[in-house]
Amino acid sequence: MEDNRIMRPISRVMIALSALALLALLFVPIWRIDLAAPQYPEGLYMQIWADHFSGDTEKINGLNHYIGMAHIKDEMFTEFRILPKVIMVLAALGIVAAAWGRRILLVGGLVTLSLFGAWALWRMWDWGYKYGHELDPKAAIKVEGMAYQPPLIGHKQLLNFDAWSTPDIGGWILFGVMALLAGVYFLEVRDLRSKLKARAKASPAS
């Protein structure tokens, strides 16, 4: 008799593909911060990858020294050292789940991914908090009560700059994977229900 705990092949393929998609996070920017000011019509931007920053960080550093912000460099975000490994482990777990095929693993995967996302956002917020608050006391420009923490997501005004924080390709892939897995889970549950219903109809006696 069919094992109800095992997912359909199509769902397992989807999970395997999701796991592979997660690997893309190693090669594309995950988050980005855009800055605009009157004298920067072309804008400044910064991207956060799994293991480094990129973009106009040097220009941003040049500007931020006036208000005493730290130099943005890869070493200051210690998570860069473990993030690629975490992503690889998540992808590996996804492959295992697809191979094994137990539905409960899908639930576990969704929970794990959500925890991962929450952790990553928390780390980013924490980094942004320190970056925006721990200012050099000898900075040339001091604005009473002003902190320069970049927004976690969305828009914020920081002195003469408008700052926008949004997911980049990697962020969208992560959200996409989570949405896909949630969809797969939803369809699996619906399929299981209809199967159980059909079975009940086929053998009303039992």
Next chain:
Amino acid sequence: MTAALLGAAGVAFLAINTMPGCKPNTTKTMVTGDAASKVYVKPGTHDEFYNFVSGGFSGQLAVYGLPSGRLFREIPVFSVDPESGYGYSEETKGMLMTSYGFIPWDDSHHPELSQSNGVPDGKWCFINGNNTPRIALVDLGTFRTKSIIEIPNSAGNHSSPFTTGNSEYVVAGTRFSVPMGDDASRDVSIKTYKENFKGNVSFIHPDPESGRMSIAFQIATPGVNFDLSHAGKGPSEGWFFFSCYNTEQAYSLLEVNASQRDKDFIMAVNWKLAEQLAKDGKGKRVPGKHYSNWWNEETHSAETTVYEDVLQLDPKDHPGLLYFMPCPKSPHGCDVDPTGKYIVGSGKLAALIPVFSFEKIQQAIAANDVEGDFGGIPVLKYESVLHGEVKKPGLGPLHTEFDANGNAYTSFFVSSEIVKWNVEKLEVVDRVPTYYSIGHLCVPGGDSKQPWGKYVIAYNKITKDRYLPTGPELTQSAQLYSIEGDKMELLLDFPTTGEPHYAQAIPAELVKPREVKFFKIEENKHPFVAKGEKETRVERRGKEVHVWMTTIRSHFAPDNIEGVKLGDEVYFHVTNLEQDWDVPHGFAIKGAANAELLIMPGETQTLKWIPTRVGVWPMYCTDFCSALHQEMQGYVRVSPANSNVPLEAYTLSVDAEL
């Protein structure tokens, strides 16, 4: 009765006074209501065309936008520019070196854009130095002078620097013929002009990659004054045409003595043949010391090559190289239409415009249809090579540009107007006054195979009452006309720097993608570069003190220097560490006898400074670089020659100072 007569006279007077057409046209009647909207470029938006305009006696090249007429930049070319340090910094001095030494000025006349397939490509702009014969190449990625070559065996480089269709060559010609050769051959009486004075035309090759220029060959000619020139194109590709006057070979009071003959010449040069002869080793090296200077963008320094001689071709040994075509009278402009079929001579003392046919020139050459020779060069028969004459076009024709619809636009200095005429039919179709006394004119792409048309711009010699007066010396001026309709329409007057001679215009879209925004610091190979503040230092080399200095918003490193002594020469090698667009820093020190520096991001420039008194000397940034620009300063302590103050340089952080 008397009262009635007086009354009638009064009415007549009033009638005359109010009659239209009794006063000359003024701008009021010239400009139509919507002219302003046609030249209005909204704040924050860009002009459609770049307009590169010669500075004339300023020696520079000015850059305007069209249709707004706004001035963006004056590019230092032949004249020193203290505001940027061009010609004053140790690195740039070499750009103005010649066999006559350092020449800090010139008279620049004719900008000419480089071409690909006969069309301006937006890569370079050439311009001639008239006085100390030179040609400069301006790079349109950096808008800076990239190379300058001196033209030997020349005096007055006027008919220059016009280009062949793929910028294989740009040309130079002698406005003044002069005696050439060794010292003994040059030290002759001016009265021996006819025997001893010679002209020549030079073909200069710019390297397509580096822009470095060298003289490919010179062609010796009889002694005349070469005035202007243009390359053939299409069917006439491979030929070059030079106007020449003073075929009387006068050497005194030329305004009379060089205006006697009814016809002077346009000289046709078969440059493809000359190129082949040069390649086959048919020329000979003749004395002709000259400098070729080139700006190295990696070392941020000029590099100079000195040549002792030059390859010369003698047309007497090579029939078919040169031909003269009679052209009335004292021709100035020498312009080739976009089809390449017609050559327009503008006899500035003639009452007509002759148009020559390239096809007929070839037929006349093949049939040996000559009327004689001039200095051994065959003179083709005027009637045999003529396409036709534009009759009574105006007074004092000077220059002609073209649109893409078969029309020519000729400037008339004496009658102060632009006359539009049909090249094929030789008929005048429109005329419009200029204010006042137009010299050159420009249609975007108007001397190329594919004119962009749209406007004709007049570059005037006189402004008088056109602008707010500024004493005896008035602004120079250009005027923009629309040529989109059947009638030319005046849109705008705009003032210009120096004296505008020729100008060229090109769609901005062909130039903008080339823009260099800053120099990459990692590619800086200047021998005294400091690629970070850790590399800054001072070093004494005998009487020379070298300072490796950096700038970044908003401080110098080092900003305090001690141990300089009277009698020292201090070299400030300033590297701008910025790596962003539009963040230059300036460097100035009190009592600097040369200039200041303006250093672009990623660049290193050197200012030599000789202190003259003991004391502490201030230095500061002259370019408002940031909110803390006014804090960007430092001190140099100068001690007596026999002092024992050790040489040191420092920048103290807050902690150390407090």
